[in-house]
Amino acid sequence: MEFPVNFRFSRPPLPAAGQGRIVLIIGVLLAAAALQACSAVKIAYGQATELAYWQLDGYFDFNAAQRPKVRDELARIHLWHRQTQLPAYIKTLEKWQPLLTHDMDEAQACSIFDEIRSRLQAISDHATPVAGALVTTLETEQLEALKRKFSKLNVEYRDDFLDGKPAALIEKRLKKAVSRAEMLYGSLEHAQRDVLKERITRSVFDARISLAEHQRRQRDALQSLSPLIAGQSTPNQAHLVIQGYFERVANSPDLVYRRYQDNLTRDSCKTFAALHNSTTAAQRAHAVKTLQRYAQDFAILAARR
Template sequence: MTTPLRLPPGIAGTVGRIIGLLALAALLQACSAIKLVYNNAPDLTYWWLDGYVDFNEAQTLRARQDLARLHQWHRSTELPRYADLLQKVEQMAAADVTPEQVCAVLAQIQGKANTLADQAEPAVVALALSLTPDQLKQVERKYEKTDTAYRKDWVRSTPKEQQEKRYKQVLERSEMIYGRLDDAQRDVIRQQVALSSFDGQVSYAERLRRQQDLLQTLRKLQAGKPTPEEARLAMRGYLERAMNSPNPAYRSYQQTLMQEGCRSFAVAHNSTTPAQRETAVRRLQAYERDLRELATQK
């Protein structure tokens, strides 16, 4: 029997990511934009993957077919569940919340991510087995490019610069949910960001570990002639290590970020006015309606 993948408790551990999850509809602004992005998700995902591996013709055909199947499953099975979860969040948004309530919502989101990972596993394994040595070199080059940007933002910058960047991110996402925040509310967000244990160097080290783990796993598959089951177990092992780091210190750091994120979101939300909460509820309701409409489309 296949054991479902389980995401780590801290996978969405920062307050910015929590707010980002709730603000997805607002980030896209118009309802039509949400529908446009979701309906084109297979193509967008394909092009994102292609940027890493540079698909050949056969891989392109297989990847597009797999993504189309995954998208249809997600539309019919998962979107109604996301809408149900949003309905619960709407109810929470009208009143004060506790860090425990925020973390409970995160746990449900993580459960849905687990389900998606399980559903995508056959396609992931098929892609892994089809990659060539040249394509792995392309993955390495892509990693180097994205790592350069990450280092600029989160490693080489000063702690003050990092805090300011994170503050602006959280503020922008918060105002997409609640509307404009006043100075006191902005100070609350700034204080919560300042209290965060986020360490760009620690996160960067884990990022590099995951990248090398994937490359080593793929190279081992190329070097041998694994059976489909052996390949599945190899990729599952990688995904589990990516989701639950083998580094105990990083797991502790990740858990700390999650707890801080839940607390920070609760503090920021509880600083909002009744009118701002009404705005949040209306925007989340609009997103819920969009999800239910998308779920019924073929």
């Protein structure tokens, strides 16, 4: 579950592979996208299967034989998620609420991010066998479509984080950070926006390092997928290859990037704590009520049959 305040000050990692995209989309649509305006939670979650399908189709352009299978598998994952993960999210939201009533330090902020990662890992573990079965049905032209999608994503990333004057790029990141923060705390004061801007300006985030890792994952994905497609492998063989790929996504073989990622995570925790510690009692109460509403909506969704 992605916390509604993402202080990495970058977009989520670029989707690194088709099968990785399955996990990312499900993670976002089933877990994170629900944490939007509270009135939209039940609508967004109910449509998650179809939304995930159209996102994936944008990468692979599924053929007539693949479409019903992809939809069926996504529906099964959605059902599993509703029955097993939403109850866990409710407990997590209840555990977070007391943290938001008082100041927090870096370690407490990082504990929230650690919980988010563990929830997304559960989705990844569950989706990997499904991805293995789907990957074996892909055709060569669908890998070409994936290459084109990766190229488009890289252009968009450069536009967001590399091309332009530094001051303009900082303002763009600030706007996104404020929007996410206000989902939780309500309207921010000028001084709190200044806290965010100062943290963004000093952030260890380096768009070039992040883009290089995204491109490494993309190359890895294409190399991993190529021997698996067009019936060249069994679902079990594909499953093992995909597991290895996911492990390299979670733990990059590039040690320089891994150190950078660790530093970026700590930096994000510090920023979250800094902003939270600048909030008023009223804003903290607003944050608690926001999480309570999310938990209530998740309970309603989890109870549906």
